[in-house]
Amino acid sequence: MRVHTLDLKFQNTPGLIAAYVVESEGSLALIETGPGSTLPALRQAVMEAGFAVNDIRHVFVTHIHLDHAGAAGWWAQQGAQVFCHPSAARHLVDPSRLIDSARRVYADEMDTLWGDMLPAPEERVTPLMDAESVTVGSMKFTAWDTPGHARHHHAFIIEDACFTGDVAGLRLGNSPYLSVTAAPPQFDPPAYIGSVDRLLSADFKRLFLTHFGGITDVRSHLTRYRQRIEEVNQNVRQWLAEGLTTEAIQQRYEETEHALATAAGISPAGWDLHQMTNSTRMCADGVKLYVEKNP
Numbered sequence: 158m159r160v161h162t163l164d165l166k167f168q169n170t171p172g173l174i175a176a177y178v179v180e181s182e183g184s185l186a187l188i189e190t191g192p193g194s195t196l197p198a199l200r201q202a203v204m205e206a207g208f209a210v211n212d213i214r215h216v217f218v219t220h221i222h223l224d225h226a227g228a229a230g231w232w233a234q235q236g237a238q239v240f241c242h243p244s245a246a247r248h249l250v251d252p253s254r255l256i257d258s259a260r261r262v263y264a265d266e267m268d269t270l271w272g273d274m275l276p277a278p279e280e281r282v283t284p285l286m287d288a289e290s291v292t293v294g295s296m297k298f299t300a301w302d303t304p305g306h307a308r309h310h311h312a313f314i315i316e317d318a319c320f321t322g323d324v325a326g327l328r329l330g331n332s333p334y335l336s337v338t339a340a341p342p343q344f345d346p347p348a349y350i351g352s353v354d355r356l357l358s359a360d361f362k363r364l365f366l367t368h369f370g371g372i373t374d375v376r377s378h379l380t381r382y383r384q385r386i387e388e389v390n391q392n393v394r395q396w397l398a399e400g401l402t403t404e405a406i407q408q409r410y411e412e413t414e415h416a417l418a419t420a421a422g423i424s425p426a427g428w429d430l431h432q433m434t435n436s437t438r439m440c441a442d443g444v445k446l447y448v449e450k451n452p
Contacts, residue, residue: 158179158295159180159181163206167433179315187217189320214236215293217241218241227271239277300314305345305349305352321367323368326385331370337440341443357380360375403445410437
């Protein structure tokens, strides 16, 4: 098995969103498609890796957030089979609700940030249950149900490697700073920690993060990330108990995370990249929504 990391250069910036081409015995599979806005960069990266776009017949998406699966419909329309969580399938076939929801959030920036999300032909979308496998070449791709970031989230396992989507968080440039991916509306700390514990129990040798790249310090990363999930949950819970407004919680969340990132050696420019990829305002809202529903 060979893994090729493809940088999608989101917003013309390297190192933010990755897709992966996995190669075995002449067979290829794509893990993550990125958003529609980066489809030209993805196609170019596939060709630069030495492959033809039409040779990719199997596509795996961890979940249906636009930065992970926005271009999945395009691949399905080219004849690739797209594999996903059972709760994600209908949204790939009819992405109208996803698009409408995102447009309400991003307004005039929607098209620039995320581009088109095309509908996938229903026969080209295959939902996978937990622990169900698909063989591509000599590789067995096994889906693990890993909720916490989203209820419709899979990690994909190949041998001793795990393609984590967002369940192992965001880590740019192999920095020691780990940013908790906590976008609303489905952030769920107990489920999240359960998913991280499941990854820990497997003793993987490599993790491949969508944001961004492969890492080998697996146990250290997952142990620290487990702590970080609980930290952001407890922080927002405390700020709500103090009576802080939504805006004040967003500000406090950003200040706290910025201090952690700075202490970990993140430069001001590096902090801007984190905000571009996983904004603290969005994450504060996601954690706050959970705490309000689970006092």
